[in-house]
Structures are given as structure tokens and as C-alpha cells.
Amino acid sequence: MGKFFILVAEDDADDRFLLQTAFQEQQYGERIDFVQNGVELLSYLDSIQQNKHVDTNFPVFILLDLNMPKKDGREVLQFIKQHPVYKRIPVIIFTTTKSDNEVRKCYELGANTYVVKPTSFDGLITVLSEIRSYWLKTATVPA
Amino acid sequence: MKSKFSYAIIVFVVSLATLVILSLTFQRRINELLKLSHSEEQSNKIIIELNRLEHFIKEAESGQRGFLLTGDSSFLEPYIYYSKQVYPATEKIQELTEDDINTQIKVTQLRGYISRRMESMHFSLQSFDQGDSILRGNLHRGKVLMDTCHMLIRQIEDEQDSLLSKTSGSKNILESKTPENFRHLFLVSLSLLLITFALIMREIVQRSRFQRDLQANIIELNQTYEELQQITFITSHDFQEPLRKIRILSSRLVENHGDAEGKMIIDRIQVAATRIQELIQEAVQYMALSRTTEGMTEFNLTSVVNEAVNDMIDHPVLKKADIKINLSVTILGFRSQLRLLFKSLIDNAIKYAHEDRNLQLSITGTVTDNNKQDEHGILQTSYYKVSVADNGIGFEQEFSKKIFQLFKRLQTAETAPDGKGVGLALAEKIMVNHKGYILAEGKPGAGATFHLYFPIRSHR
Numbered sequence: 001m002g003k004f005f006i007l008v009a010e011d012d013a014d015d016r017f018l019l020q021t022a023f024q025e026q027q028y029g030e031r032i033d034f035v036q037n038g039v040e041l042l043s044y045l046d047s048i049q050q051n052k053h054v055d056t057n058f059p060v061f062i063l064l065d066l067n068m069p070k071k072d073g074r075e076v077l078q079f080i081k082q083h084p085v086y087k088r089i090p091v092i093i094f095t096t097t098k099s100d101n102e103v104r105k106c107y108e109l110g111a112n113t114y115v116v117k118p119t120s121f122d123g124l125i126t127v128l129s130e131i132r133s134y135w136l137k138t139a140t141v142p143a
Numbered sequence: 144m145k146s147k148f149s150y151a152i153i154v155f156v157v158s159l160a161t162l163v164i165l166s167l168t169f170q171r172r173i174n175e176l177l178k179l180s181h182s183e184e185q186s187n188k189i190i191i192e193l194n195r196l197e198h199f200i201k202e203a204e205s206g207q208r209g210f211l212l213t214g215d216s217s218f219l220e221p222y223i224y225y226s227k228q229v230y231p232a233t234e235k236i237q238e239l240t241e242d243d244i245n246t247q248i249k250v251t252q253l254r255g256y257i258s259r260r261m262e263s264m265h266f267s268l269q270s271f272d273q274g275d276s277i278l279r280g281n282l283h284r285g286k287v288l289m290d291t292c293h294m295l296i297r298q299i300e301d302e303q304d305s306l307l308s309k310t311s312g313s314k315n316i317l318e319s320k321t322p323e324n325f326r327h328l329f330l331v332s333l334s335l336l337l338i339t340f341a342l343i344m345r346e347i348v349q350r351s352r353f354q355r356d357l358q359a360n361i362i363e364l365n366q367t368y369e370e371l372q373q374i375t376f377i378t379s380h381d382f383q384e385p386l387r388k389i390r391i392l393s394s395r396l397v398e399n400h401g402d403a404e405g406k407m408i409i410d411r412i413q414v415a416a417t418r419i420q421e422l423i424q425e426a427v428q429y430m431a432l433s434r435t436t437e438g439m440t441e442f443n444l445t446s447v448v449n450e451a452v453n454d455m456i457d458h459p460v461l462k463k464a465d466i467k468i469n470l471s472v473t474i475l476g477f478r479s480q481l482r483l484l485f486k487s488l489i490d491n492a493i494k495y496a497h498e499d500r501n502l503q504l505s506i507t508g509t510v511t512d513n514n515k516q517d518e519h520g521i522l523q524t525s526y527y528k529v530s531v532a533d534n535g536i537g538f539e540q541e542f543s544k545k546i547f548q549l550f551k552r553l554q555t556a557e558t559a560p561d562g563k564g565v566g567l568a569l570a571e572k573i574m575v576n577h578k579g580y581i582l583a584e585g586k587p588g589a590g591a592t593f594h595l596y597f598p599i600r601s602h603r
Contacts, residue, residue, distance in 0.1 A: 014388050018395070067380060096384050119387050119417075120394040 004136070005031035007059035009041045009076065010094075011068040015117070019063075022125050028132065030060065038071025042079065045086055061090040061112075061135045066097060074109065081110030088142050090135055154339040161332040165325070172321050179314045186303040186310070189239050189246075193296050196232040199225045200257065200292065204285075207264045211271065211278070222268075226261055233257055246299060253295040260288040371430065379427045386423070389416045422550075425565035428483075429549060432572050437477050444529070445470045447478060448506055451485035460493045464502035472508055472527050474597055476577050484573040485531075487566035488593055492533040495591065503534045510599070525599040526579070532592040538585035546583055547571040570595075 010016050016034050023032050035041045041062070048058060062080075066073035073093065080086045090112040095102075098116045106114050115131065118124045135141070206222030209215065233254045240246040263285045270277050393409045393416070448468055455461050474481070489504065496502045511528040538546065545551050549568040567583075570593070574581045577597060584592040 012384075012388075014392065018391060021395070096387055097380055099379070117387060119390045119420075121391055121398060122394065124391065 004029075004057075004060050005033055006061060006063065006132070007033050007035065007041070007044065008063040008094075009035050009038065009068065009073070010063070010065045011036050012065070015065070018121070018124060019128070022121070022128055026125060026129065030132075030136075033059070037068045038073065038076040041076055042071070045080075045089075049085060058086075058089050060141070061092055061131070063092050063094045063131075064111075066093060066095040066102070066106075074105070077106065077109045077111055090139075090141065092131055092135075151339055151343055154335055154342075158332050158335050158339070161328060161335070165328050165332070168324065168328075172317060176314065176317060179310050179317070183307060183310045183314075185239060186307045189236060189303050190300055192232060192236045192239060193300055196229065196236065196257075197293070197296055199228045199232055200260065200289070203229065203261070203264065204289070207268060211267060211282075214271070219268075222264075226264070229257060229261060246302060249295060249299050249302075253292060253299070256288055256292045256295065260285060260292055263288060368433075371433070375427060375430045378423055378430075382423050383420055386416050386420045389413075390420075422565075425569075426549075429565055429569055429572065432480065432569065432576065437479060439475050440478055441473055441475050442478055444472050444474050444481070444508065447481050448485050451482050451489055454482075454486055455489050455493065458493055460496050460502055461489070464496075464504055467503075467505040467507070470506065470508040470529065472597075474527070474577075476597075477573075480573045480576060484570050484595075487570045488531045491566050491593075492531070492535055492591075495535040495537075496533070497535050497588075497590075500534060505532045506530070507532075511596075526596040527599055529595040529597070530592055531595070532590060534590040537587045537590050538583075539587055540585055543583040543585060547581070 008016070008019055010019070020032065020034075033044075035044050041064075045058070064073050064077060068076075071079075073095065077091055077093070080089065080091060087110070091110070092113040092115060093106050093111045094115050094117060096117050103114050113131070115127060118127050203222050203225035206218050206220070206225065209218030210222065233250070237247070237250050237254065240250050263281060267278060267281045267285065270281060390413055393412050397406050397409045445468060448470060452461075452466060452468075485506075492502060492504050506529065508527060508529045511526050547567050547570070548564075550564040551568075571581050574595060579595065579597045581596070582594045584594065
């Protein structure tokens with residue numbers, strides 16, 4: 001299990017703190033890594049790609065916030081889903097915005113799931129455990 | 144707008160009429176002049192022909208006389224030549240006088256005398272060797288005939304002369320009057336045309352100034368609109384973000400660190416934050432109605448009302464409610480907006496339902512001839528009126544306008560905790576988007592009715 005990890009792209013420190021807390025509290029075995037904007041996310045993926053020979057792998061899934069500085073979530077989503085290698089990584093949009101337009105656009109760009117950020121800590125834990133159990137246990141993903 | 148240009152139409156018609164009169168008069172004048180010239184020409188020709196005829200007879204006579212006096216047959220040559228010309232000349236005169244019966248009678252008379260005169264000449268020549276007494280008598284008769292001919296010719300000539308002087312008189316009058324008349328008419332129509340031109344130019348200048356102002360206003364309006372769009376976007380996202388965090392962090396605080404009082408305070412913080420968030424969401428929904436991208440479609444209103452009811456059916460108040468829907472109309476409109484409109488009205492009925500009785504909701508439609516001027520002063524006569532009536536707590540009629548204002552509420556948060564003061568503002572805006580309007584009727588303790596007026600003919 002140790003080599004599995006989840007990548008979170010989130011510019012907001014509070015949200016990172018909350019996610020980290022929720023993960024620790026639930027004592028999930030996976031590592032959780034944070035990047036703070038789209039550019040960082042892409043360079044993170046590039047460094048994995050270059051060190052392929054070392055025992056590292058791509059994240060099990062990416063939690064992607066839509067509104068981020070530098071490169072925002074939509075641009076990153078589009079880039080990942082058009083990239084020959086990265087496109088197989090499941091991308092879960094994790095955002096405050098709940099407009100029909102935005103949801104449709106994200107799925108059109110290739111998002112695997114669209115989740116609106118919960119408004120309570122309990123809700124956050126529920127959402128996280130559901131996403132995690134779906135992508136780690138229920139779904140079959142390419143090795 | 145129509146009355147402003149009516150003078151132009153009047154002046155155009157007057158100018159056109161002037162032109163028509165001008166050309167008609169002109170044509171008539173020319174025709175008269177032509178007729179006069181023709182008759183002048185005719186008279187002149189008749190006179191010339193008469194002179195020629197007289198000349199021919201005289202020449203024939205002098206030839207005959209020369210032969211009778213001398214017996215020299217060389218005199219017969221002019222006689223034969225000229226006497227041959229006489230008859231064609233009389234025929235020509237007869238032709239020329241065809242349209243004048245009086246002259247024609249005289250010409251016929253003249254021809255009779257001339258032919259007798261010519262016969263008498265011929266007779267004199269034949270009776271040349273038959274004794275003087277016969278010849279003399281014959282010559283005498285010839286002279287009498289000749290005098291009559293001369294007299295008739297003079298008469299016809301005089302008549303033609305008097306005709307000529309009459310013709311030239313009226314021709315002179317016509318010629319002197321015509322240019323004056325034309326000048327007057329021309330000046331009238333020219334001045335009319337100039338006046339119209341000036342008026343139209345003034346109108347155009349005014350309009351182009353108005354158009355410029357309008358364009359400036361539109362640019363300003365667009366800027367304001369864009370600002371509003373930005374605010375809408377900021378509210379829809381950036382304002383909600385910190386609120387969400389207040390809620391999630393305070394929920395965490397309750398779980399880990401709260402004693403009883405702390406829990407109560409944090410609960411209140413949460414309720415307040417939730418409320419702000421909901422307000423923002425509804426305000427955003429309200430603002431989004433200004434920039435609809437949805438196209439108008441035609442659909443049955445009943446289906447939209449049914450959808451709206453189904454959206455709300457899980458609400459306990461609505462579950463027990465008695466709902467009557469009686470609509471039969473197809474409407475051209477924004478379907479999703481109308482669904483939202485009926486949802487808002489049903490939601491309103493639920494929120495302000497009477498505690499002591501089950502909700503009774505009736506949605507009925509009728510065609511009405513309610514005369515009402517819209518905000519542009521255009522009179523609409525035919526509306527499809529949809530009345531949404533409930534038996535809830537109602538309201539005082541004096542507030543029937545106020546309830547449609549955004550965030551305006553008649554109840555306090557304690558008596559109606561769910562109300563936000565957006566639903567009815569939303570409903571009004573949607574009716575405006577459909578070029579209709581909404582009116583409210585309330586009786587405290589008895590219920591409220593909302594009348595929606597959809598224009599049947601979309602106005603010009």
C-alpha cells in the first residue's frame with residue numbers, strides 16, 4: 001500500500017489543512033501530496049515521468065480545485081486529458097462552484113468525477129472516504 | 144413617430160398634385176396652341192388657293208378673250224392650260240374647308256358658278272363663227288357669272304381673314320398668359336419643396352443627435368452590465384468560499400473543542416453563515432435572469448407547472464396539500480425560467496401556509512381582456528391570465544407592491560424562517576422577461592393570489 005499516493009492540487013491553505021486533518025484522522029494508509037497551483041501540478045507529474053526507473057508511480061487519483069492561480073483547474077484538466085501518458089490518471093474535480101455550465105464543461109474536458117466541496121467536516125470525511133474507496137477498491141484502473 | 148412625418152407626407156402629396164396640375168395644364172395649353180396654329184395655317188392655305196383659283200380663271204378668260212378678238216389659235220393654248228387647272232383648285236379648296244360647314248356651302252356654290260362660267264367660256268369658243276348676237280349674249284352672261292364668282296371668293300376670303308384675326312387674338316392671349324401661370328405654379332411647388340426639405344433636414348439632424356446620445360447610453364449600459372457580470376461572478380464564487388470555510392471549520396470546532404455554550408454559539412454562527420450562503424446563491428440566480436442564453440420555445444404551460452410541482456413534492460406541506468391545476472394554453476417563452484417561476488410561487492405558498500389547515504393550491508388560467516399599458520405606454524389588450532391562489536396566511540393588500548422587491552419580506556426570521564425575499568422578485572423578473580406582469584392580491588389570514596399576465600399577441 002505504501003507506494004500508493006493521492007495528489008491534491010489546492011491553493012487554499014485552509015482546505016489543505018482540512019484535507020490533511022481528515023486523512024490523518026481516518027488513518028488512511030496512503031500518502032497525500034499537495035501542490036498549490038496548476039504549474040506545480042504539471043511539473044510534479046513531469047518529474048515522476050522522468051524518474052520512471054525509480055520505484056515511483058503516478059498518483060491513484062488527483063483531487064483538482066478549479067480556481068487556482070497561474071494555471072487554473074480547467075487548463076490543467078484539459079492538458080492532462082490530452083497528454084498521451086497522464087490522461088489515464090483519474091481526475092476528480094473538487095471545487096466550490098456548483099453551476100451546471102461548469103459541471104458540463106469539466107466532463108466535456110474529460111473529468112472523471114465532479115464533487116462540490118462539502119460544508120461540514122463530517123461531510124468532508126464522508127466524501128473523501130467515498131472517493132477513496134471507489135478509486136482504490138471498486139474501480140479497476142490501469143496498472 | 145407617425146405624426147412627426149405626416150407633414151412630409153402632406154407636402155409630398157401637395158407637391159405631387161401641383162406637378163400633375165402643372166403638366167396637365169401645360170399639355171392643354173400646348174394642344175390649344177397647336178389647334179390655333181392649325182386653323183391659322185388652314186385659313187392661310189384657303190386664301191392662297193382662292194387667289195390661285197381666281198388667277199387661273201382670269202388667265203383662262205383672257206386666253207378665251209384673246210382668241211375671240213383675234214381668232215388666233217395661239218390664245219387657245221393658255222386657255223386650255225389654265226382651264227384644266229381650275230377644277231383641281233376648286234377640289235383642293237373643298238378639301239381644305241371640310242371641317243367648316245358654312246364655308247363648305249359657299250365653296251359648293253362657288254364651284255357651281257365656276258363650272259357654269261367655264262361652260263359658258265367653252266360655249267363662247269364653240270359659237271365663235273355663229274354670229275355676234277349669240278356671242279354677245281353669251282359674253283354678257285359670262286360676265287355676270289364671273290362677278291358672282293368674284294363676290295363669292297371675296298366673301299370666303301373675308302371670312303377666313305376674320306377667322307385669322309380672331310385666332311391670332313386668342314393665340315396672343317394664350318401665349319402671354321401661359322408663362323405667368325407656369326411661373327406661379329412653379330414657385331409654389333418649389334417653395335413647398337424647400338420647406339419640406341428644411342423640415343426633413345431638421346428632423347434628421349435631431350434624430351442623429353438622438354441616436355448619438357442613445358449610442359453613448361448603450362455603451363455606458365454595457366459597461367455597467369459588464370461590471371454587474373463581474374460582481375455576479377465574484378459573488379457566485381469568491382464570496383461563497385470564505386463562508387464555506389466558516390461553516391466547515393466551525394463544524395470541526397464543535398466536534399473537538401465545544402462545551403455546551405460553545406456548541407450553541409457555534410451553531411448560531413453556522414446558521415448565520417448558511418443563511419448568507421443561501422442568500423448569495425439566490426441573488427446570483429436572480430442576477431443570472433438578466434443574461435439569459437436560453438432561446439424562446441413554444442410549450443404547454445401545464446407540463447411546466449407539473450414539473451415545478453414535482454420538483455417540490457417531497458416537501459411535507461405539499462404532500463398533504465390539495466392541488467388543482469386547470470390550464471389550457473401553449474406559451475412562447477423561456478421554459479426553465481417559467482419552471483423556476485412556478486417553483487418560486489409554490490415555494491411561497493408552502494412557506495406562508497396556514498398552520499391550522501392543509502394547503503389548498505389552485506393554478507387556473509383564463510383569457511382576459513384586461514387593458515393595461517405597459518412601461519412603454521403600449522396598450523395590450525389580450526392576456527392569458529394565470530392565477531395561483533393559496534389559503535395561507537395571506538398579507539395586507541397595502542404591501543402588494545412591496546413583496547416583489549428583492550430581499551423585502553413581510554415576516555420576520557422568527558415567524559417565517561425560510562423566507563429570503565428572493566422568490567417573488569424572481570417571479571416578477573421572469574414575467575418582465577416574458578413581456579408580461581404579475582399582480583398580488585392578499586387577505587390576511589385567508590390567503591394570497593398571484594395573477595400572472597402573459598401577452599397573447601407579442602407586442603410590436
